[in-house]
Amino acid sequence: MASSPLRDFVERHPRLLVLTGAGCSTGSGIPDYRDREGQWKRAEPLRYQAFVGDALARQRYWARSLIGWPRLKAAQPNGAHRALAELERRGGLSLLLTQNVDGLHQAAGSQRVLDLHGRIDAVRCLACTHRQSRQQLQAELLALNPDWAALDAATAPDGDADLDGLDFSSFRVPPCPDCGALLKPYVVFFGENLPVARVEAALRALAAADALLVLGSSLMVYSGYRYAQAAAEQGKPIAAVNLGLTRADPLLSLKLEADCADALSWLLPGG
Known part of the structure; x- marks a missing residue:
């Protein structure tokens, strides 16, 4: 050799x-995030502060994730x-x-x-100790938003999809089943320690x-x-x-x- x-x-x-x-x-x-010069190939990922502070940003995140997650889950x-x-x-x-x-x-x-x-295949509550699999949440997202399942978009990094130009305000995001607070992927977002x-x-x-x-x-x-x-x-x-x-x-x-x-x-x- x-x-x-x-x-x-x-x-x-x-x-x-x-x-x-x-x-x-x-x-x-x-897909990856950066080009050969270390610059962003796309818009910077959603920051933690926006995810927790902006309901529409969360709706957009989970709508895109609904499309992108199955592709990441299937990756080998x-x-x-x-x-x-x-x-x-x-x-x-x-x-x-x-x-x-x-x-x-x-x-x-x-x-x-x-x-x-962290790991994108898990979800945790920001207020209590509840955790669940991302696949379980996918079933809940699909049940709440059946019309979104037929949409298509280009694959983006980390279970995301380039689903844009839509009104995300009608997208329904399930709360924590134990306490009703926000669910978040068990990953560290930009802006999060x-x-x-x-x-x-x-x-x-x-x-x-x-x-x-x-x-x-x-x-x-x-x-x-x-x-x-x-x-x-x-x-x-x-x-x-x-x-x-x-x-x-x-x-x-x-x-x-x-x-x-x-x-x-x-x-x-x-x-």
Whole structure:
């Protein structure tokens, strides 16, 4: 099997903290957010403050999600997810820290996964402890809004769909069945703070790792960039595979502009 700079990096650092972003899931048909320059490809995602403070913004969010969720639910792991599960099986991965909310790393067999931004397949109440599956909420949304199910729109990132130009004021959003308060996807929205325990767990894993490997993330959002920054401060080497600019480019000891699945194909049979 031919050597490569990335393979050499991985084999020199057997206690890797791997940080993945949207570029790891594009091969599964889930669009990403940013272009090669790290700029938004579309309007910035809905912010937390708008979701909790604006009923029409919530109606628009859930209407778009009604169309987009089934497509995300049907997504399957690609070669990048399978390669990282194999790397874990070989003992070369201390933690897989993902910015993605799609659950595809777990679906591929990875077990040492920390979902930095949460999981889109769960919903929680903002006032009480009630949680339910996103699929259960989908059934409720469809029952309340049967006429919306026939609409179509382009797939957008993270279970969203580009459903615009409509009057969303008639869209019905079910409240929490336990207390009647707002239900929200169990993900961290823009403008919302990450859970402190989750951040600290990832920093502890980084402290115990001997290198950081970034896959498919521009690191433009500080929630991911902080780990590259911390690795650099600790004198740990950082490699990145990303199609375009990353915020951490000046900190990298290795940078590959490549598709994640292609770059990791050597970990899979026939690679």
